[in-house]
Amino acid sequence: xxxxxxVRNKMSAVEEVLYxxxxxxxxxxxxxxxxxxxLINRVELTDAxxxxxxxxxxxxxxxxxxxxxxxxxxxxxxxxxxxYFPEFLYTSELEPSWNPISYRSVxxxxxxxxxxxxxxxxxxxAQIYGSNTNCYLDRGGGVYRNKNFQVVSKEVLLHELNETxxxxxxxxxxxxxxxxxxxxxxxxxxxxxxxxxGLPIELILEQYGRDWNIQECVINPPVLRTLYPHxxxxxxxxxxxxxxxxxxxxxxxxxxxxxNRLDNAHANGIFVGCTDDGHLKRWAxxxxxxxxxxxxxxxxxxxxxxxPEVPQILECAKQMQARLTQLRIISWDMxxxxxxxxxxIEINTIGQTCWFPQMANGEPFFRENTAAILRSMRK
Numbered sequence: 001x002x003x004x005x006x007v008r009n010k011m012s013a014v015e016e017v018l019y020x021x022x023x024x025x026x027x028x029x030x031x032x033x034x035x036x037x038x039l040i041n042r043v044e045l046t047d048a049x050x051x052x053x054x055x056x057x058x059x060x061x062x063x064x065x066x067x068x069x070x071x072x073x074x075x076x077x078x079x080x081x082x083x084y085f086p087e088f089l090y091t092s093e094l095e096p097s098w099n100p101i102s103y104r105s106v107x108x109x110x111x112x113x114x115x116x117x118x119x120x121x122x123x124x125x126a127q128i129y130g131s132n133t134n135c136y137l138d139r140g141g142g143v144y145r146n147k148n149f150q151v152v153s154k155e156v157l158l159h160e161l162n163e164t165x166x167x168x169x170x171x172x173x174x175x176x177x178x179x180x181x182x183x184x185x186x187x188x189x190x191x192x193x194x195x196x197x198g199l200p201i202e203l204i205l206e207q208y209g210r211d212w213n214i215q216e217c218v219i220n221p222p223v224l225r226t227l228y229p230h231x232x233x234x235x236x237x238x239x240x241x242x243x244x245x246x247x248x249x250x251x252x253x254x255x256x257x258x259x260n261r262l263d264n265a266h267a268n269g270i271f272v273g274c275t276d277d278g279h280l281k282r283w284a285x286x287x288x289x290x291x292x293x294x295x296x297x298x299x300x301x302x303x304x305x306x307x308p309e310v311p312q313i314l315e316c317a318k319q320m321q322a323r324l325t326q327l328r329i330i331s332w333d334m335x336x337x338x339x340x341x342x343x344x345i346e347i348n349t350i351g352q353t354c355w356f357p358q359m360a361n362g363e364p365f366f367r368e369n370t371a372a373i374l375r376s377m378r379k
Contacts, residue, residue, distance in 0.1 A: 020096050045071060066086070076285055081362070091352070111175045111213055127215060172185045224307070235310070236356070237334050249366065250358065268286070270295075278307045330352075
C-alpha cells in the first residue's frame with residue numbers, strides 16, 4: 001500500500017506540474033492575441049503608476065509582474081489600480097495551490113450540483129430529469145439516474161423521460177470537461193420526438209456518450225428578462241476562504257444578446273459589473289471591449305439598474321463555499337427563476353478566471369486581501 005501511495009503521489013505531482021505549465025503557456029498565448037494587444041496599447045501607464053505596481057508586487061509577492069494585465073483591465077473602465085491580479089498568476093499558481101487536484105476534478109461534475117444546494121433556504125438547482133455518470137468499473141454506458149437520483153437501467157430511464165419531458169423544452173448538457181456553453185443544447189420535444197428533426201430522446205442522448213444530464217429550462221423573473229429575455233442571464237459569483245472567513249470577489253452579471261440562448265462572453269454575450277447590494281455599473285462589455293450603456297437588443301439602461309435579490313445570491317454562494325472548504329476558491333454561475341428563487345446553474349473548480357470581474361468593475365479581484373494573499377504565495 002505504501003508503494004502504491006508513493007506512485008500515486010508522484011503521478012499526481014507530475015500531473016500538477018504539467019497543468020500549471022499548460023495554464024501559464026495558455027495565458028502567455030492569450031495575452032499576445034492581437035485583439036488584446038490592441039486594447040493593452042490603448043493604456044499608457046505613467047512612470048509613477050509603473051513604480052507603484054512594481055513596489056506593491058515586490059513588497060508582497062517578492063517579484064515583479066508584467067504590466068500587461070494591469071493595462072488590459074484598465075482599458076475597460078479607465079480605472080488604474082496597483083492591486084489588480086494578473087490572470088497568469090491566478091490560473092497557473094494560485095488556483096492550483098488552493099484547489100487540490102484530488103478534489104477539483106471530482107466537484108467539477110455538474111451532476112453533483114443538487115447536493116450542494118440542499119437545505120439552503122430560498123435556493124435550488126434546475127430540476128434534473130435524468131443523468132448519466134461515468135463509472136470506470138462499468139463496461140456498459142455508465143450509470144443512469146432518474147429525477148429522484150435513483151440508479152435505474154437505461155431502459156427505465158428512457159421510459160421515464162418520455163413520460164416526463166414528452167412535450168416540453170429541456171436543456172441537455174455534458175457534465176464533465178464542459179465550459180463556456182460547450183455542447184449545451186436547448187431541445188423542444190413533441191410526443192417524445194425532437195421538434196424539427198423527429199429524433200427520439202434516446203438517439204440525442206447517445207450523441208453525448210457518458211457524463212450528461214437533461215434538465216428543465218430555467219425561466220428568469222421580470223427583473224432579469226427586462227434586460228434580455230432570450231437567455232438565462234447569470235451572475236458569476238466567486239467565493240474564497242481566507243483567514244477563517246468566506247469572501248466574495250467583485251460580482252459580474254452576464255447577459256445574452258442577438259437572440260442567443262447563452263449569456264457567456266465566449267458565446268457572444270456581454271458582462272456588466274454589479275455592486276454587492278444589487279446595482280449594475282454604467283457599462284456592459286463584450287470580451288474584446290464592445291461597450292454598451294444600454295442593452296443593444298432591449299434598450300434597457302445598465303447604470304444603477306437594481307436587482308434586489310443580489311445580497312441573497314451572495315449569501316447562498318457563501319453557504320455553499322462553507323460546505324466545500326476542501327476547495328478554497330470556487331466560481332458559481334447563479335441565476336433567479338421566475339419566482340425569484342436563487343438557482344445554481346453551474347460550479348467551476350478548475351480552469352477558473354479572474355479577468356472579467358476586474359474588467360467589469362474596475363476593482364482588484366481580492367479587494368482588501370490582495371496584499372496578504374500575495375504574501376502567502378511568496379516563494
